Amino acid sequence: MVARRQPSTGEIILKYALIFLLSMALVGCSSNDELPDVTADTGEQQIYEQAQRYLRSNNWDLAVRSLQLLESRYPFGKYAEQAQLELIYAHYNGYEQEAAVEAADRFIRLHPSHPNVDYAYYLKGLAAHSANEDLFSRFLPTDEAERDTSQAREAFAEFNQLVTRFPDSPYSPDARARMLHLRNLLARHEILVANYYFRRGAYLAAANRGRYVVENFQRTPAVADGLAVMAQGYILLGLDDLAEDAIATLALNYPDHPNLDKNGEFKSVYTLDGLQRNWINKASFGLFFPPTPPQFDTRPKL
Template structure:
């Protein structure tokens, strides 16, 4: 087994060495030759080699006719090679060096795409996860970048897609707040949960998370003994989302904890509250109210 592994390692090293030799750019290569080489590598999705060619083109011919185009295509190559941080850096550099370039909107667009995907890799395409449960900072950064694009270049061909992505990102950010609120319920931090719900209602209007935000507030107020605020919130929930799952036919709040107190299951009652306690309240109706 050891010899097999050594053989495979040797073949891998030989393959890498062969690729390096194949990708090596002759010292006397002209600007057009290097550029054409990079284009062929991009077309064949050989992005690692394309990155090396584009970097060589820019370093050897920094004032050549393809220098700026090479910088733009380097952003794309880094993005496609799953080097998202490098893509963000390349986009930042292009924006800084060429703020008035006719294609600078593309740099903003790619920076937004790269910022959002900075913590993802190739395997995330096949093992999808809930975006709202991941680190939310990249989503915030991406939203800010797309917002710059649509604000500065409203007529850009990339603006429609950027706006659509902003809608998606707002939904992700709002859902994240609900996920955190549900966590706070499990931890018994009821005021913290209320604050998360209120933040959704105040800052993420017209997102599918708003009804859950109201439910979080109502449940939190009930657990804090603030029944008047709870009833006011329930009234708002019933008026705007009468079909919400935690409302009965009369608009009363139906959850683990209601204005009438803890709703214990029959097993918990049978064991005099010693076993099978009710689960902490959790709210997630995103599929029901998804746009």
Template sequence: MKYILVFLFSLAIVGCAGNDELPDIAADTGEQQIYEEAQRYLRSSNWDLAVRSLQLLESRYPFGKYAEQAQLEIIYAHYNGYEHEAAVEAADRFIRLHPAHPNVDYAYYMKGLAAYTGNDDIFSRFLPTDESERDVTQAKEAFAEFNQLVSRYPASPYAPDARARMVHLRNLLARHEILVANYYFRRGAYMAATNRGRYVVENFQRSPAVADGLAVMAQGYILLGLDDLAKDTIEVLALNYPNHPNIDKNGNFKSVYTLDGLQRNWINKATFGLFFPPTPPQFDTRPKL
């Protein structure tokens, strides 16, 4: 209980800090002075006042020497203040106004980063969840934005991090498809499940989820009565992933439903199917945390 109270108190402090009033700045205050004030807010992580100071600087000195830098730092401040949509809008504005700017790659990078963390908030730090179980719309957007960056500016200093995040996003999207396939198996939608597995195999070749995608396809074909396709898929799975948990030492497919039919446990058999019925097939071979 003590830790909960401390956490709530810290949130209250954050909330109060966000309501600070921007000090009155005289109309004749110089560009340099306003910029330095904004930098002070950035250094102290007072993102709200940093944004407002930078916006004031831009409005008063739209053609000044700090105007373009202020626009870039507004993106940064919005992002750090968990205002991801505002960060994307600010980045879009900079790209539109300065398409040939030497730092425009930073705007593309921040667009991807804002989408990448778009589902995150302060609570996600304390209540971690499986990313692949969430809505992946923003993950797809982030992948597209990072892809734009590495395609347009492959030598950008932000490109290596963008590529690394793209690998993570690709694996995340592939795993999401497997989880959706598992859901379809539970609902008895075998064709839909099979299609999800095939989508992973065809579109995420370098993802660790490909092995489960093949297992999903094999299981789906078995349940659909497409034994020839099931055998071909099992051969591919056994050849490329012989240690997959759904492949036995002889290269045969192991699951609740195999080419030999439904595999029931002895209690289920002894009770004529009344107890411990076979559970729907599920595929998720990620290491357990």
């Protein structure tokens, strides 16, 4: 697990302000929105048209309830399959990600040959990707790579199913782009985990994370940091031959990496020449300005 950044006072205040505003909005919605005006005699088409009005007005709660009512009353009606598909969409837009995934699973299971089943796979991937993202993370600055990545892995798998089964689907290009983003995200997460292990003194675990990135996430921006992590981990473990191999590979493929000097030598607090301490630390016999654990993250700063 990666140590999470503690929110600042301003972020905390902003979050609680958002909570308050959202609460007021929900109170307003509950007082103004009525349940679908449906009687025992209301027909299938009327309920469907009502659901469409709610969808067009972004009233996701009432859209969900209308679509569920339509399916329960007319499970074999002409709008039943379309209602099941639109239910996924309504759940997703209403921030009910788990419900959206369940609805997509159900649609795929019941209608594997439906002409729009590719859309169900697409929505399932979108819902899985944002399942661990709450409403406030959309407004507060957070590092996506620091979060739990289990949902990102699930989303990648769903998008992969879409592009594999339906390569000509209109949703496949966007799914491929999202897969590229998710792959970069998963690789960066491994680097942040390695940094956490460096802080804990678990150098072998850190080196293994770097090697995992290099071996499994080729062509991602995190590979360069993966090699630097390997080099640093092996140096700290006293495995100089492996460290030199990692440094040579880093210098050959990423000569501009900030942990390399102009001669291709590894720059860090801990190098093959030993611990690099500043003069204040040396003069104070290690009491002041002690070396900090190495950290690797060469992403552009926001």
